[in-house]
Amino acid sequence: MLNFDKKYWIILIVTFIFCMFFKPVLCFLILGTFALGYACYSLVFLNKINKNGIEIDGRILSYESDSEGYKTPVIEFQIAAGIIITGKPFLHTSTDLDKFRTYSGNINKTIKIIYSPDNPQRFILKNSFNGFGMVLFIIVGLVFLGISIGNLLGYNAIFN
Template sequence: TEVIIIIISSVITLVGILIFIRNWKLSKNGTRTIAKITGNFHSAAEDSYDNGRHIKTFYPLIEFTTVKGLVIKGQLDRGSNVEKEIGKKIKIIYDSDNPDLFKTDSFVVLFLIPIIVIFIGILGNVWGVLEMNGVLNILIEQ
């Protein structure tokens, strides 16, 4: 089981690194602008229940104009359990060569979340290696 944990943790780490690199490139080379929230998308397939409470996830629908005058409409890839106010302005960053690739322009979305994913993957790897070498059993027995 330790090998499986190390493999899964390595994949998680790699995914986090790839997302971080993609977001870093977007942050470095992308174009920043203001988008307007035009609605909220709700997928019933993503609903969950916590202690009998129905939890819905809403993804903001946005619209913005590129520097070339192209109007782009799309959905943010990060949702929340609260609908965003329609008409509210938010900062986004988009790929100038592919304006359909956009993200919320915030440190949390671009960098903190991928760093947390990388950290979780590394922790899983460390745990797996320590478990394989019996170090955790020694620590638990003391």
């Protein structure tokens, strides 16, 4: 979802590996910053699309499973210009129950979506639990940042 150039990912991974050997608490700082940044980016997107997005009906074509078994719907919808868009929601939160459900009864079912008028490929499911996933990212980010900043300030609760 966050579109970084490949060189930025390489720099981030090399920095992370270096920090693992130099000062491991910096890895928590990197992870916390990344999780909190991703959550803030996603919340801004959700706020923007809920305010300015266009709500229409879409049709579920299928479900795609990722490598861990979580299912994401593939949805088709037609925008006002008459163009048919097919894709997966820009933000989608899954639970462990999604691994076991088949969702075959939902194929060809109509569902409400909200898409961005600037980029119709960026859409979300209306009334989904995306906010819960973002709250989880914020909590994880704050915990990692708290551990790392506390350690850098001299509170050695976890790292020595």
